[in-house]
Amino acid sequence: MADYPRENPDLIERLRDPSRCRKAFAEVIAEYTEPLYWQIRRMVQTHDDTNDLLQNTFMKAWQSLENFRGDAKLSTWLYKIAINEGIAFLERERKRCSLSLDDEQAHLADAIEADTNIDGDALAQKLRLAIASLPEKQRLVFNMKYYDDMKYEDMSEVLGTSVGALKASYHLAVKKIEQFVQNVD
Amino acid sequence: MDKNKKDILDEVRRRDGMTVPQGYFSDFAARMAESLPHTPYEDKDSTETVLRRRTTWQRMRPYVYMAAMFAGVWLMLKMFTSLTPSADTVPAIVAEAAADPAFAFDHIDRNVSHSDLLDDMMQQGIDFDSIDIDEFCADDYSSSTEQQ
Numbered sequence: 229m230a231d232y233p234r235e236n237p238d239l240i241e242r243l244r245d246p247s248r249c250r251k252a253f254a255e256v257i258a259e260y261t262e263p264l265y266w267q268i269r270r271m272v273q274t275h276d277d278t279n280d281l282l283q284n285t286f287m288k289a290w291q292s293l294e295n296f297r298g299d300a301k302l303s304t305w306l307y308k309i310a311i312n313e314g315i316a317f318l319e320r321e322r323k324r325c326s327l328s329l330d331d332e333q334a335h336l337a338d339a340i341e342a343d344t345n346i347d348g349d350a351l352a353q354k355l356r357l358a359i360a361s362l363p364e365k366q367r368l369v370f371n372m373k374y375y376d377d378m379k380y381e382d383m384s385e386v387l388g389t390s391v392g393a394l395k396a397s398y399h400l401a402v403k404k405i406e407q408f409v410q411n412v413d
Numbered sequence: 414m415d416k417n418k419k420d421i422l423d424e425v426r427r428r429d430g431m432t433v434p435q436g437y438f439s440d441f442a443a444r445m446a447e448s449l450p451h452t453p454y455e456d457k458d459s460t461e462t463v464l465r466r467r468t469t470w471q472r473m474r475p476y477v478y479m480a481a482m483f484a485g486v487w488l489m490l491k492m493f494t495s496l497t498p499s500a501d502t503v504p505a506i507v508a509e510a511a512a513d514p515a516f517a518f519d520h521i522d523r524n525v526s527h528s529d530l531l532d533d534m535m536q537q538g539i540d541f542d543s544i545d546i547d548e549f550c551a552d553d554y555s556s557s558t559e560q561q
Contacts, residue, residue, distance in 0.1 A: 246457040254446035261442045269431055279441070286445050294454040345432045352430030355421055375427050402422070409421050 233259040233303065240298045249293060256302070257286055263303075263376070264310045270371045271314035273339040273360070281317055285310045300385065307386045311368065318364070329363070336360040358408040362401050369394055370401035508539045 242252035264285060269278040288309050289296075296305055322332055337360050346353065359367055368387065372378040373394075380391045387394070510516050 246455050250449065250455060253449065254442075257445050258442045261445070262438050265433070265438070265441075266429075266431075270429065275431075275433060282441070283445060283448075287449075290449050291452060293452070294457075343431070345434070346430050347432050349425075349428055349430040351421065352425050352428045355425050356429060356431075358421075374422070375429060377427075405421070 233263070235301055235303065240302055243293060243296065243302075244298060253290055253293065256289075256306075260303070260306055264306060266375065267307065267371070268310055268314050270359075270375065271311070271368070272317055273336055273356075274343060275345045277317065281310070281313045285313050288313070301382075304382065304385045311386060315364070332364075333361050354409065354412065355405070358405040358412075359401075361408050362404055365389075366397050366401040366404070369397040370405070373398050505540075507534070507537070 239252055239255060242248040243256070245252075261282070265278060265282050268281045268285070269275065272278055272281065285306070289306055296302075318332065321327070321335070322329075325331075325335065327335055337357055340353070340356050340360055359370060362370060365387075369383065372383050372386075373380075378386075380394050383389075383394050384391050389397075
């Protein structure tokens with residue numbers, strides 16, 4: 229999976245300069261398209277929804293660029309926007325289909341089964357289904373830690389949760405995945 | 414059970430089995446960059462935004478305030494500590510006050526036996542040289558004779 233782009237002070241400086249921000253933001257898009265895509269895709273599962281949410285993410289970031297003061301990392305800022313987009317989308321879907329939280333997990337499992345943009349890796353598919361069975365927060369934490377290998381401190385900034393709580397969430401998620409795999413086998 | 418967990422997480426090794434259409438990422442980045450609308454921010458004067466940038470003092474300010482707050486708390490604790498009588502000063506003060514029979518009669522519960530008080534003071538290590546014991550216990554003696 230795509231790794232985090234490194235923080236680039238020169239890029240941030242150019243983003244804060246109105247005369248150069250458009251070109252700088254195009255660089256941001258080129259650098260962050262892939263990592264943000266996978267982050268959103270693991271939340272919503274389908275390529276089409278991910279594509280729409282990724283566009284919304286960059287559009288929101290572009291329109292609120294003036295408010296980005298460079299205090300937080302660029303990656304943290306973008307991840308926050310992307311994750312909020314993903315959470316809002318899942319919330320809208322829950323309302324649209326009148327789904328409970330449990331139904332939502334089944335809904336995600338259906339989306340995984342119906343996904344055509346896959347490489348046929350059965351084990352990876354099984355893990356996707358196991359992750360879909362987790363509660364929303366644990367799903368997010370597991371994806372960020374396992375797939376993105378994100379530091380707990382960075383995750384804490386993005387999700388606004390303490391490092392201890394994140395570690396506990398990850399531990400619980402691993403336990404539940406273990407349980408899920410055992411039940412399926 | 415533990416083996417199962419290790420098996421799947423170790424074997425999958427961060428693969429999620431998901432794919433994207435050919436050339437999706439580069440196409441997306443190009444399309445997205447082209448579709449960015451014009452924003453009022455782009456019309457702003459660069460020098461104006463440079464002026465709006467946070468100065469070193471603005472960046473440091475929260476840390477300075479926090480340091481000042483801790484210094485204040487430290488000073489307050491230090492002040493309270495200096496105002497609280499220490500173990501060395503308490504017996505001297507108590508001994509001085511207890512040496513005055515008028516103080517003792519005014520402030521000490523008369524139902525308490527003075528000999529008990531003296532026992533207690535002795536345990537506290539109070540210097541009895543400065544106390545007139547006979548005068549101090551006279552009240553005990555007179556009240557006991559009155560009762561008889």
